[in-house]
Amino acid sequence: MHDQSSLPYDVVIAGAGPVGLFLACELRLAGLHVLVLEQARDPHSALKQLPFGLRGLSVPTLEAFHRRDLLEGLVAAQQRASGAIKSAAHWMQQARRPAGHFAGIQFYQDNIDVAKWPWRLPTPADANFAVDMETLESVLAARACSIGVDIRRGFGVNAIIASDNEVSVEAAGESFRGRWLVGCDGGRSTVRKLSGFDFVGTDPEFTGYSVEIELADPEKLRPGRNYTPTGMYTFAQPGTIAMVDFDGGAFHRAEPITREHVQSVLRNVSGTDVTINALRLAATWTDRAHQATTYRKGRVCLAGDAAHIHSPLSGQGLNLGLGDAMNLGWKLAATIRRRAPADLLDTYSRERHPVGAQILDWSRAQVAIMRPTPSARALQAIIRDLVETRDGATYFAERVRGVSLRYDLGNGHPLVGRSVPDFKLADGTTVGELLRTAKGLLLDFSAHASLRALASRWGDRITYVAGEARDRLGLSAVLVRPDGIVAWASDGAGDVEEAARAAARWFGD
Numbered sequence: 001m002h003d004q005s006s007l008p009y010d011v012v013i014a015g016a017g018p019v020g021l022f023l024a025c026e027l028r029l030a031g032l033h034v035l036v037l038e039q040a041r042d043p044h045s046a047l048k049q050l051p052f053g054l055r056g057l058s059v060p061t062l063e064a065f066h067r068r069d070l071l072e073g074l075v076a077a078q079q080r081a082s083g084a085i086k087s088a089a090h091w092m093q094q095a096r097r098p099a100g101h102f103a104g105i106q107f108y109q110d111n112i113d114v115a116k117w118p119w120r121l122p123t124p125a126d127a128n129f130a131v132d133m134e135t136l137e138s139v140l141a142a143r144a145c146s147i148g149v150d151i152r153r154g155f156g157v158n159a160i161i162a163s164d165n166e167v168s169v170e171a172a173g174e175s176f177r178g179r180w181l182v183g184c185d186g187g188r189s190t191v192r193k194l195s196g197f198d199f200v201g202t203d204p205e206f207t208g209y210s211v212e213i214e215l216a217d218p219e220k221l222r223p224g225r226n227y228t229p230t231g232m233y234t235f236a237q238p239g240t241i242a243m244v245d246f247d248g249g250a251f252h253r254a255e256p257i258t259r260e261h262v263q264s265v266l267r268n269v270s271g272t273d274v275t276i277n278a279l280r281l282a283a284t285w286t287d288r289a290h291q292a293t294t295y296r297k298g299r300v301c302l303a304g305d306a307a308h309i310h311s312p313l314s315g316q317g318l319n320l321g322l323g324d325a326m327n328l329g330w331k332l333a334a335t336i337r338r339r340a341p342a343d344l345l346d347t348y349s350r351e352r353h354p355v356g357a358q359i360l361d362w363s364r365a366q367v368a369i370m371r372p373t374p375s376a377r378a379l380q381a382i383i384r385d386l387v388e389t390r391d392g393a394t395y396f397a398e399r400v401r402g403v404s405l406r407y408d409l410g411n412g413h414p415l416v417g418r419s420v421p422d423f424k425l426a427d428g429t430t431v432g433e434l435l436r437t438a439k440g441l442l443l444d445f446s447a448h449a450s451l452r453a454l455a456s457r458w459g460d461r462i463t464y465v466a467g468e469a470r471d472r473l474g475l476s477a478v479l480v481r482p483d484g485i486v487a488w489a490s491d492g493a494g495d496v497e498e499a500a501r502a503a504a505r506w507f508g509d
């Protein structure tokens with residue numbers, strides 16, 4: 001396969017963050033030669049560890065990991081750190097189990113009406129799960145290395161030359177050539193800037209602070225999340241604080257973060273005269289919300305924070321980026337292997353851009369009700385009432401946990417465009433397990449001879465599985481893309497012509 005050209009790599013990825021590493025695994029799984037260039041020499045950083053490195057994973061992320069046999073290893077790795085997570089996350093100590101939050105307003109698991117989600121079946125991806133960035137990156141890097149991805153650390157990409165046939169990048173004084181380049185190099189992406197992507201959106205209203213401090217008088221602060229007339233702070237004992245100061249984002253990266261400055265902001269935001277004895281760790285962030293207008297330009301693609309940035313409120317950025325990688329990986333691989341319909345790669349931007357735009361708006365909406373103004377307070381009170389209703393909690397859970405994700409793949413069965421339910425076959429095999437090879441999947445619950453014949457036409461791209469499922473949700477057959485998205489479904493005898501059109505649409509002729 002690699003003899004298609006003399007280029008050393010099929011894909012060069014800039015950035016060994018979670019998105020770059022997961023994308024590398026996807027591409028390598030499809031048999032491509034992948035190089036990851038990472039600017040930082042050292043993968044370890046205090047900000048990737050607990051408490052600030054903690055990231056909640058959404059349902060689509062957990063499903064993606066389940067479908068690539070990464071979930072169990074990740075859960076095991078997280079369990080080794082779970083003692084620390086318990087003491088780090090203030091919400092994990094509550095009696096009622098929170099399911100997420102909107103601008104800090106929590107909604108609860110016991111209020112969610114899962115009957116509103118008819119296309120879901122029990123799956124290991126249902127669990128609420130959080131992991132620290134360092135653990136996540138180490139699990140992904142270990143997988144990538146084990147399957148033959150070349151990862152080079154200390155190589156920051158600083159120049160790019162893209163032609164019609166290849167991309168050449170410069171990093172640490174060396175030159176690397178590949179057929180494609182993907183920028184997974186984070187919010188200040190060099191690849192995005194050098195390749196001329198437009199990055200548009202809204203400017204920040206606040207500077208957010210994540211600090212680890214030693215307090216002289218911690219009793220002056222209230223534990224948990226607190227809205228005040230001047231901002232918002234979250235306090236976890238003994239000295240972990242996240243806070244938001246509506247300064248128009250002026251402080252972020254403008255000046256060094258000193259103990260005196262953090263104390264002054266904390267006093268202002270908390271309305272107390274609390275004293276900080278020592279500043280141990282500090283980082284700032286903002287609610288700047290920008291998005292690339294397209295995720296592909298010629299032979300250069302963007303994924304993750306390189307393609308979109310927004311405030312970390314309700315924790316969606318990582319999940320959004322991993323969703324990009326799951327969507328892009330198989331499409332880019334099929335394109336490189338010349339097995340893709342002509343416009344397959346265009347559907348990456350077409351499908352993922354609206355998902356990103358929706359998350360940016362979700363984060364803007366949260367900022368709007370966090371403003372320290374009487375009208376925002378009034379809006380907050382309404383949201384508090386809404387999240388306490390069953391419909392309200394279900395709606396917020398759907399959005400925050402990613403359950404409502406559906407790509408617009410045209411008309412058809414209501415399942416088309418959604419994540420495939422984790423059907424369990426009579427022998428106990430699940431769809432998640434069947435997707436581990438990252439091929440398409442035709443599930444034929446009624447064993448139609450015509451569907452079997454159809455699948456054989458795409459034998460190298462689609463796995464055909466016939467057999468009864470323990471709960472088939474009234475369906476007779478389902479065609480699934482390698483990213484777990486339903487391309488076609490039938491609840492009748494099965495329209496083979498329609499199935500063939502869907503197969504050609506996603507897997508080529």
Ligand SMILES: Cc1cc2nc3c(=O)[nH]c(=O)nc-3n(C[C@H](O)[C@H](O)[C@H](O)COP(=O)(O)OP(=O)(O)OC[C@H]3O[C@@H](n4cnc5c(N)ncnc54)[C@H](O)[C@@H]3O)c2cc1C
Pocket residue numbers: 014015016017018019020037038039040052054055056057155156157158184185186187189190191210285303304305306312314315316317318319320321
């Ligand atoms: C306080 C905070 C809390 C958050 N909480 C959540 C949460 O709960 N859930 C969630 O989903 N998201 C959360 N996020 C967002 C999440 O951390 C990011 O969206 C995620 O890390 C993006 O992953 P990425 O791989 O795209 O980019 P990054 O993690 O930024 O990785 C980019 C990599 O590229 C490297 N790089 C940079 N420039 C170059 C270059 N020129 N050449 C080569 N390499 C380069 C960097 O060193 C880095 O390793 C939070 C963010 C913050 C700040």
